[in-house]
Amino acid sequence: MTRVVLWGLLTAFFATLVESSILSRLAFLPAMPDMVLLIVLWVSIENGSAVGCTTGFLSGLVLDFLSAAPVGLNALTKSVLGYVSGRFSGSFNMNRIALPVTVAVVGTALKALLTFGCSLFFGARIVVYDLGATDFWYELVMNALFAPPVFAFLSLFPGLFGSRIAEGE
Numbered sequence: 001m002t003r004v005v006l007w008g009l010l011t012a013f014f015a016t017l018v019e020s021s022i023l024s025r026l027a028f029l030p031a032m033p034d035m036v037l038l039i040v041l042w043v044s045i046e047n048g049s050a051v052g053c054t055t056g057f058l059s060g061l062v063l064d065f066l067s068a069a070p071v072g073l074n075a076l077t078k079s080v081l082g083y084v085s086g087r088f089s090g091s092f093n094m095n096r097i098a099l100p101v102t103v104a105v106v107g108t109a110l111k112a113l114l115t116f117g118c119s120l121f122f123g124a125r126i127v128v129y130d131l132g133a134t135d136f137w138y139e140l141v142m143n144a145l146f147a148p149p150v151f152a153f154l155s156l157f158p159g160l161f162g163s164r165i166a167e168g169e
Contacts, residue, residue: 056082
């Protein structure tokens with residue numbers, strides 16, 4: 001478990017750097033995909049709720065320190081999403097296109113709902129998604145488009161991320 005969490009955390013850290021330094025500079029992208037969310041979703045579906053929740057919390061905490069978000073917001077949302085998606089571990093074959101897209105869309109929508117829920121307790125300090133705004137829908141589409149390649153890339157390294165298939169479970 002520790003190995004998978006450390007590799008997931010390291011991958012999420014580098015994804016955050018790529019997201020902030022490269023993807024944010026591409027003018028043709030209408031919104032940035034949430035690569036950390038995609039990594040947390042994949043790791044949790046492959047390894048279960050405990051690994052997903054831990055990876056989500058630690059990678060969210062790193063994201064909180066590297067962004068302007070209130071400390072703990074990303075850690076909370078990513079750990080909840082890691083736990084929930086980890087409950088479906090071993091239920092799906094993530095080597096297709098439709099399922100990664102569905103997981104990314106549902107994960108992005110849940111992230112928006114969790115952020116809204118946090119804003120009820122913490123008020124205006126938390127920026128919420130406006131479900132009617134194009135920014136939310138662009139991010140949702142970008143996450144859906146990036147999910148299959150990200151999931152396919154991560155599945156190339158079953159020894160590092162400890163997928164259930166590689167461990168014979």
